[in-house]
Amino acid sequence: MNFFEAQDRSRRNTRRLVGVMTLAVVAVVISVTAVISAALWLTASPVGASNYSDWLRTNQQLILWIGLASAAFVGLASLYRILSLRQGGARVARDLGGTRIAPGDNDPLRRRLRNVVEEMALASGIPTPEVYVLDHESGINAFAAGFSTEDAAVAVTRGTLETLNRDELQGVIAHEFSHVFNGDMRLNIQLMGPMFGILAIGLLGRILLRGSRSSGRSRGKGGGAAAILALGAGLAVTGYIGLLLARLIKAGVSRQREYLADASAVQFTRQTAGIAGALKKIAGYKEHSTIRDNDAEEVSHMLFASGFSSISGLLATHPPLLKRIQALDPSFNETKFNQVRAEAARPDTDAMEEMP
Numbered sequence: 588m589n590f591f592e593a594q595d596r597s598r599r600n601t602r603r604l605v606g607v608m609t610l611a612v613v614a615v616v617i618s619v620t621a622v623i624s625a626a627l628w629l630t631a632s633p634v635g636a637s638n639y640s641d642w643l644r645t646n647q648q649l650i651l652w653i654g655l656a657s658a659a660f661v662g663l664a665s666l667y668r669i670l671s672l673r674q675g676g677a678r679v680a681r682d683l684g685g686t687r688i689a690p691g692d693n694d695p696l697r698r699r700l701r702n703v704v705e706e707m708a709l710a711s712g713i714p715t716p717e718v719y720v721l722d723h724e725s726g727i728n729a730f731a732a733g734f735s736t737e738d739a740a741v742a743v744t745r746g747t748l749e750t751l752n753r754d755e756l757q758g759v760i761a762h763e764f765s766h767v768f769n770g771d772m773r774l775n776i777q778l779m780g781p782m783f784g785i786l787a788i789g790l791l792g793r794i795l796l797r798g799s800r801s802s803g804r805s806r807g808k809g810g811g812a813a814a815i816l817a818l819g820a821g822l823a824v825t826g827y828i829g830l831l832l833a834r835l836i837k838a839g840v841s842r843q844r845e846y847l848a849d850a851s852a853v854q855f856t857r858q859t860a861g862i863a864g865a866l867k868k869i870a871g872y873k874e875h876s877t878i879r880d881n882d883a884e885e886v887s888h889m890l891f892a893s894g895f896s897s898i899s900g901l902l903a904t905h906p907p908l909l910k911r912i913q914a915l916d917p918s919f920n921e922t923k924f925n926q927v928r929a930e931a932a933r934p935d936t937d938a939m940e941e942m943p
């Protein structure tokens with residue numbers, strides 16, 4: 588695997604998708620401006636006494652201010668969401684029920700994990716993060732959280748500790764260090780901000796629709812009620828269509844960052860067998876990579892593998908396992924999944940080698 592070439596390709600694709608997200612936000616702002624302008628025109632001329640295009644030409648300054656106000660609304664909502672998500676990685680791990688591994692922990696599996704994390708910190712040049720274990724999760728998964736390298740934390744599930752051998756665990760941890768090294772957490776937060784701004788537009792539209800129904804029943808359907816109804820419907824449609832497009836783009840970005848993290852893991856460990864073996868075991872393991880915690884969806888984009896079997900297709904945050912494995916091991920095919928099922932079910936014992 589040419590990991591440098593794979594990294595460059597993933598970064599290029601990410602830049603394109605981020606550019607598409609920017610265009611999507613601009614399109615939403617333009618649509619909101621058009622919807623508000625149409626509502627104002629209906630209010631000023633409920634029976635169509637003036638032509639809409641003529642009204643637009645004579646109210647250009649007003650339309651400019653509407654556009655600026657729409658952009659400010661999306662921007663402020665995005666900023667609010669970004670600031671609310673800027674919590675340290677340790678907080679995220681604890682919220683998901685993680686238990687921190689202390690430096691002097693004598694459990695062989697936990698000591699092996701901590702040793703691997705320290706090795707990957709040296710390989711990537713990142714300060715050693717806090718390490719957590721999700722003892723209540725039996726699926727094979729892991730995540731790294733944190734807005735920067737200074738507040739990052741790495742967490743793995745109990746299934747990861749008990750099922751993977753040392754090389755496979757090293758591949759998983761190297762993958763997670765790539766997310767920290769490449770600023771993927773920060774990138775995802777920056778993408779989630781505009782998504783929240785677009786969602787706020789849809790929610791505002793729903794509120795206006797409810798208000799227009801009650802006002803229409805109490806006062807009759809005049810021009811004002813019709814304008815509010817049109818405004819609410821327009822904002823709701825714009826917001827929810829925009830949100831769907833934003834989710835599709837964000838999922839595409841997340842998939843590209845997974846390919847980038849896989850390639851970076853090869854760079855850090857200098858071998859493909861570890862991370863490829865971990866992915867193969869996930870495919871054959873009865874619990875797969877499932878995360879059962881109710882709050883796990885918030886960190887779905889940070890997981891090593893998809894934690895939810897119901898999410899697939901264009902909205903999936905992770906590429907299909909087979910594609911990820913074949914990028915690392917081109918000779919692998921679906922018929923070989925059965926060969927790793929029995930091995931994945933056996934607990935690993937090589938952690939004893941880490942004992943002093």
